[in-house]
């Protein structure tokens with residue numbers, strides 16, 4: 001089984017209907033999409049298992065590249081377009097990709113030895129006219145996607161996702177969350193290299209339109225306009241994006257049907273505002289790259305009780321186990337924690353990755369006894385709802401993007417005017433969380449900004465600097481992050 005079979009089925013059933021749209025304009029039918037993907041696969045001339053990277057803002061071609069790479073039995077390696085070129089180079093090196101497809105903007109910034117094909121050029125168009133490969137027949141355990149997460153030590157880890165993992169994700173999505181058909185649309189508001197891209201397979205299987213906003217990014221007005229135009233609209237959005245939709249003050253668009261939110265905390269207050277603005281269209285997912293989009297969730301109906309918003313304990317939770325996934329909360333000794341007790345969230349099922357690419361130590365630490373250790377802390381209540389309590393990895397989730405404090409701290413302390421630095425997340429209405437840097441030293445915020453800009457992605461820069469005389473530390477000399485967070489909450 002190869003995920004290309006999903007496109008094969010859609011093309012057989014809906015060949016002449018619109019498949020991919022750029023804004024309101026139809027870019028291809030299902031028949032054309034299948035043909036272009038098979039020809040792109042032919043142009044790769046790659047042996048099965050070869051990693052092929054795609055680094056681009058949201059663009060219509062991403063869909064044909066994803067299925068073309070699968071048709072060639074190669075591994076799809078999307079790279080977050082917001083990364084610094086230096087970070088992209090690290091991902092390329094780690095994955096061992098032998099070919100990159102990049103948008104014109106990113107291609108101009110990349111300075112790598114791996115061949116770079118610029119999407120949208122005549123040379124790219126020629127690939128779509130190459131001799132096609134036949135439909136593939138692949139071992140379902142074969143790698144389909146290397147999903148790169150940020151590493152706490154600065155080194156990105158590639159979660160290895162097989163065709164079977166992504167098929168389990170597809171089936172769970174269709175079972176739990178949404179029932180699209182050929183009169184439905186998936187609007188790509190969030191980055192297709194991550195959450196939004198993972199949703200392509202279930203919607204392709206049902207022949208639902210793939211709609212890529214013309215701006216290639218998230219613009220609340222444009223998103224709502226597209227939900228007035230296309231039929232039966234669904235989307236995956238980070239909580240920040242949902243807040244932006246609410247901030248427009250516009251009513252629910254005619255065709256908005258499902259908004260799946262997740263990837264970072266959604267505060268109860270923000271969720272109630274969103275439900276008041278757009279009605280009961282919301283679905284919550286809790287997942288991570290290692291178990292793509294699929295650990296627990298709250299269905300549309302779970303958000304309601306007798307027509308009103310459900311109680312705060314439910315709305316503040318991440319719901320219950322998804323179809324086909326076992327979820328447990330365990331103590332440090334690995335025994336199950338009873339309801340009400342906080343422990344580490346673990347899960348198992350066909351959706352869970354087989355490990356991290358080229359990183360046996362991290363794999364051994366994360367996959368133990370068949371269970372994925374998420375690094376998230378939480379507790380079940382008596383009703384079986386799971387609530388996240390803390391993130392043991394201290395990750396800051398700002399606007400749906402994960403930012404690892406250690407990575408920012410390491411770069412900050414490289415600056416001559418910084419003696420010590422500690423980065424924490426602070427609660428923020430708009431972004432969910434923002435990055436705040438506590439700095440001991442004489443550097444000016446503008447100097448630090450300039451320093452960071454040349455080294456890491458823009459979105460990881462602190463939105464606020466606090467200069468202090470010394471960092472609070474415990475007797476082992478470890479910085480007390482909690483004390484710093486408390487300071488911000490005061």
Ligand code: AMP
Nearest residue numbers: 262263264265285286287288289376402
């Ligand atoms: P990523 O692998 O980049 O998708 O990040 C996954 C992490 O995001 C999880 O381990 C959680 O810490 C966090 N996360 C995902 N979904 C939710 C959610 N619904 N609520 C709060 N945090 C979430």
